[in-house]
Amino acid sequence: MPQSERHALVLGGGTMGVGIIAMFLGGGWKVDVVSRSASTRDGLPAATARALKAMGKSEDVSGLATYATLEEAPWPKIDIAVETVTEDLALKQRIFADMERLSRPGVPLTSNSSSFPISEIGKGLKTQDRMMGLHFFMPAHLIPLVEVVRSVHTDIALAEKVGTIMRDLGKRPVQVKKDVIGFLGNRIQGALMREALWLIEEGVASPEDIDATVRLSFGFRYAAAGPITQKEHSGWDTTCAVAKIIWPDLSNADGPPPVLQRNVDRGRIGFKTKGGFFDWDDASIAKERARYERALSKCLEIFREEGIL
Known part of the structure; x- marks a missing residue:
């Protein structure tokens, strides 16, 4: 089927949803979006056009249609559904039950959940073989990686x-072959964040440092090679020796440290509140977002030159 005739349904029009919508539109798909919020639906064309522009794509959003309820969406045309609502397990379970009832047989039903296993979201449903996680990273229209997460029920060929x-x-x-909490990314x-926050908590270094x-x-190196390949360069003997010295001293906290709480x-x-570890105002937020998107775009250029994407 030509891309222009394929329909994706995206459930939710928040920050993540907009990036996913732009990805499909930029690839020539039609996109049907369901959001209960009238203001979200009204703002989607402009927000999606901005995301398309950041991707270097046409800002044409004529392939976008919005609906207030799942029942209104054109389910006979839908080829894949992506749920991006808030991290509420009961809500996601209700949505998946409705999508199973409304969709054509065999259509992939996916969740962008960053924490709930797809086996929990689809628990008790009849067609769990077509359900999987489809986890994007923010901003979804610029970050190239997406995790396809299987449960024990998911049809491998469909994933x-x-x-x-x-x-x-x-x-x-990337195919995540086991439905583990948190997936890969x-x-x-x-693991990195736990140690970074522990170092701040203990006064070892400032957030800036x-x-x-x-x-x-090492983050600079990761743009050139992932952690496994990088150690192929430097030697696993060194990594093995260092692990015996450093790993026993790493944080093993089972919750957020006081500095974060x-x-x-x-x-x-x-x-969101113009303050975290750093202070922000409208101007500095806009400047940082623009800098961040420029940096991501430069990295994308490198990956495309290498043929990774």
Whole structure:
């Protein structure tokens, strides 16, 4: 089927949803969006056009249609559905039950959940073989990787087909073969974040110097090679020896450290409240977002030159 005749349904029009919508539109698909919020539906064309522009794509959003309820969407035309609503397990379970009832047989039903296993979201439903996680990273229209997460019920061939769809849309899919909490990216990122916050909590370094250390040392290398390939360069004997010395001293905390909990309790959660570990105002937020998008775009250029994407 030509791309222009394929329909994706995206459930939710928030920050993540907009990036996913732009990905499909930029790839020539029609996109049907369901959001209960009238203001979200009204703002989607402009928000999506901005995302398309950042991708270097045409800002044409004529292939976008919005609906207030799932029942209104054109289900006979839908080829894949992506749920992007808030992290509420009961809500996601209700949505998947409705999507199973409304969709054509065999249509992939996917969730962008960053924490709930797809086996929990689809628990008790009859067609769990077509349900899988489809986890994007923010901003979804610029970050190239997407995780295709299987449960024990997921049809492997269908998961690989979804991966092919993602690759055709310019993404780099990875197949997560076990439905573990956090999948790949958030588990690895979580291990780094736990140690970074512990170092701040213990007064070892400032937030600014933690950022500089990650970006300008091993993080700088990660743009050129992932952690496994990088150690192929440097030698696993060194890594093995260092692990025996450093790993026993790493944080093994089973929850957020006080320095993070205090910020959250005070409402200092980042851009949303104009304060986190750093202070922000409207101008500095706009400047940082623009810088961040420029940097991501430069990295994308490198990956495309290498043929990774």
